[in-house]
Amino acid sequence: MPRATGSMVDGAAPDVASVLGRPDVTRAFAWIDGSLDALTSEHIELSEIEAPPFGEALRAERVRDLLRNAGLDDVTVDEVGNVIGTRAGQTSESAIVLSAHLDTVFPAGTDCRVQRTDDRLYGPGIADDGCGLIAMIAVARALVAGDVQTRRPIRFVATVGEEGDGDLRGCRHYFASPQSSARVAAFISLDGPGTERITHRALGSRRFEVHITGPGGHSWGDFGVVNPIHAIGRVIARMSTYPVPLEPRTSFSVGVVSGGTSVNAIPADASCRVDLRSVSDVELARIEQYLRDAVAESVADENRIAAASGTVLEVAIRPIGDRPSGETPATAAIVSAAVEASQVLGIRTVLDCASTDSNIPISLGLPAVTLGGGGSGGGTHTLEEWYDPAGRDLGIKRALLLVVALADAPDGSSSIA
Numbered sequence: 001m002p003r004a005t006g007s008m009v010d011g012a013a014p015d016v017a018s019v020l021g022r023p024d025v026t027r028a029f030a031w032i033d034g035s036l037d038a039l040t041s042e043h044i045e046l047s048e049i050e051a052p053p054f055g056e057a058l059r060a061e062r063v064r065d066l067l068r069n070a071g072l073d074d075v076t077v078d079e080v081g082n083v084i085g086t087r088a089g090q091t092s093e094s095a096i097v098l099s100a101h102l103d104t105v106f107p108a109g110t111d112c113r114v115q116r117t118d119d120r121l122y123g124p125g126i127a128d129d130g131c132g133l134i135a136m137i138a139v140a141r142a143l144v145a146g147d148v149q150t151r152r153p154i155r156f157v158a159t160v161g162e163e164g165d166g167d168l169r170g171c172r173h174y175f176a177s178p179q180s181s182a183r184v185a186a187f188i189s190l191d192g193p194g195t196e197r198i199t200h201r202a203l204g205s206r207r208f209e210v211h212i213t214g215p216g217g218h219s220w221g222d223f224g225v226v227n228p229i230h231a232i233g234r235v236i237a238r239m240s241t242y243p244v245p246l247e248p249r250t251s252f253s254v255g256v257v258s259g260g261t262s263v264n265a266i267p268a269d270a271s272c273r274v275d276l277r278s279v280s281d282v283e284l285a286r287i288e289q290y291l292r293d294a295v296a297e298s299v300a301d302e303n304r305i306a307a308a309s310g311t312v313l314e315v316a317i318r319p320i321g322d323r324p325s326g327e328t329p330a331t332a333a334i335v336s337a338a339v340e341a342s343q344v345l346g347i348r349t350v351l352d353c354a355s356t357d358s359n360i361p362i363s364l365g366l367p368a369v370t371l372g373g374g375g376s377g378g379g380t381h382t383l384e385e386w387y388d389p390a391g392r393d394l395g396i397k398r399a400l401l402l403v404v405a406l407a408d409a410p411d412g413s414s415s416i417a
């Protein structure tokens, strides 16, 4: 089995294979095997409680109750709405955190009822991240059912604000207290379906709203005054030809454009929202500068064209998202333990890069990975989102193996990092 090198002490990596053979873990696995139908029912119930961005409270209450019923200690909802519960360890060393996100991308009022066919569940957010939430809760219950004891505590954290404008606010808040960061030895996020991906690289993003205003006027009578939509058009044209590098992979998209009120009025304002992403913070800084230059040049062009009118545009660039990039090295013990936990269960894996709650601990230098919660799914972030629970058990068992192996890893965070 691949083992991490470099950051480990005397080859003392978490020993996943021996965890698999433990009687307590065997009991926990038996509980998982016997609970799959019940988990699917709870998964449906949880997904039908809407959890729009900045409106996760009802779902959080239900997750709090489920974690309490699972037998965790001190299950609380923090200031921003994260649900946090702990399964005590034999010591009070720093904890292994298992996490999933509460929020969906769907606005309040979206019909979240789940339609069930023979093998699929259809519903907005059913896979992202209803599947991860129920897997996290199942791990908590299986640990209790198997009476699995670990040296380190295991903390369960259901976060708010992972998606879009949430900008990882729940996870950010959890780690903002130096006390929590110091109390975390490793972080695992269960996000979405599947078992193949082991996300150890954090895809960074910066998001901006560009807002341009002018005096407005009549399209005929005031012709010649500055036009904010024309300027936004120039910004988009400039952005769309940005020479992105293939490596480190970088992307951009203008995702929202708005402005104007009438076809025969010169608009008084216009705006666009831009998403910039890269696996490299250096490239992110470079493309952000390009956007800022593109805005300045576009506004200058429009002002020059309208110079005779004596009108000028005003512009504001407002940051609306900032997710740090970074990586847990592929050689880190948490990555090799995740690979090994997959292999002993017969799961094929690929290492990948994505934007998830793990971006925050990774940016703080803490070992973190994001894994799928098992089963399969598709149509993510659309109203046709679906989830197939076949193979759900593998995602739950792998998460359990990994947290137990890490929680019993030898002393010193270097054995996990």
Ligand SMILES: [Zn+2]
Pocket: 101, 128, 129, 162, 191, 192
């Ligand atoms: Zn997600």
